[in-house]
Amino acid sequence: MKRFMIFVLVLAAAFLTACNASGDQAASGETVSLLVSGGETSQTYTRADLEALGASQATFNDVTYVGVSVGALLEDAGFNLDEVKAVKAVASDGYTVNYDPAQVLAADVIVAYARADGDLVDDEGPFRMVLPGTEGKLNARMLVELQVVK
Amino acid sequence: MKLSTRELATLAVFGALWGLVEISLGSVLKTLNIPMSGMVLSAIGLVIALTGRVFVPRRGSTLFIGVIAMLLKLFSLGGVILGPMVGIFTEALVAEIVLSLTGKPRRGSLALAGALGVAWVLVQPFITNPLLFGRTLFTVWLDLLDRGEQLLGLPPSSALWIILGFLLIYLAVGVAAGLLAWSIAHLLQKRLGHPDPSITHPKSQGEE
Numbered sequence: 001m002k003r004f005m006i007f008v009l010v011l012a013a014a015f016l017t018a019c020n021a022s023g024d025q026a027a028s029g030e031t032v033s034l035l036v037s038g039g040e041t042s043q044t045y046t047r048a049d050l051e052a053l054g055a056s057q058a059t060f061n062d063v064t065y066v067g068v069s070v071g072a073l074l075e076d077a078g079f080n081l082d083e084v085k086a087v088k089a090v091a092s093d094g095y096t097v098n099y100d101p102a103q104v105l106a107a108d109v110i111v112a113y114a115r116a117d118g119d120l121v122d123d124e125g126p127f128r129m130v131l132p133g134t135e136g137k138l139n140a141r142m143l144v145e146l147q148v149v150k
Numbered sequence: 151m152k153l154s155t156r157e158l159a160t161l162a163v164f165g166a167l168w169g170l171v172e173i174s175l176g177s178v179l180k181t182l183n184i185p186m187s188g189m190v191l192s193a194i195g196l197v198i199a200l201t202g203r204v205f206v207p208r209r210g211s212t213l214f215i216g217v218i219a220m221l222l223k224l225f226s227l228g229g230v231i232l233g234p235m236v237g238i239f240t241e242a243l244v245a246e247i248v249l250s251l252t253g254k255p256r257r258g259s260l261a262l263a264g265a266l267g268v269a270w271v272l273v274q275p276f277i278t279n280p281l282l283f284g285r286t287l288f289t290v291w292l293d294l295l296d297r298g299e300q301l302l303g304l305p306p307s308s309a310l311w312i313i314l315g316f317l318l319i320y321l322a323v324g325v326a327a328g329l330l331a332w333s334i335a336h337l338l339q340k341r342l343g344h345p346d347p348s349i350t351h352p353k354s355q356g357e358e
Contacts, residue, residue: 086289095183098292
């Protein structure tokens, strides 16, 4: 029984270490650009590119973020917003979430590249979705790609 | 349903156990973005709730355990999370309905309750997301297809296989949860000097 418990503890430790390693890799900032894609359209944005598109503010969980509205970003990438059926956010850790156009194209929904008081923290960056007033799982962190479903 | 103080205390213990798993392991699994964390939590929760049902084989006891767990979820590290709270309640409700319909808790009825309770985790987003979070069924469907692609390696065009694959996994895990609950209850009752759960509580069902 004692051996079994030690085996389980070692296994759990290895599992948690693996999860942590994955998180560190994601947070290390290897990917510093955001890909906006859909159909034949594909556009890559750096933080400077996003800053040039605008600096809207949105608040989630009492933190104010600065970023560009999703609508403005998609239009800049060449998408006709009327044709958008859904938008999928892809995070560097593999997490994905799909949004309705009505939800994600609202004026207060942004792709954040900074907090109002500084940079995004390690486990948020390089970019994150901010949908004020929605549940946590819709506010994808470590955003690396937006896929447009037309 | 009139429960004795001993029965209430027993249900409270099982409910608290489920609630503690939800607010501790649940927060960890969600934070680490572990795949199928909902299924894992549901299976663990139902093992606890179904074990409790064997200890207090009264109509409504599984739901009672679920309500206590749901209330404890209010104290979750991530704050009040409506989705998981509704999830806990509905999983307990599904298990309760199955056990109320099948009568006295038996190995088979616990397995069925576990299977349907865990499988409910697949269905729940299609109801709660539109109702609670204003999402459309289409985006919830897309989320499911994405998960199928990530976890089962199937392209979104194989929607039917994704559904069948997930359903099979969830039902199998649920059956295992039910059987495990039966074994745990059996073992616990033996160790506690209680009579065999498979032959006790002759007046416990349907008295209401």
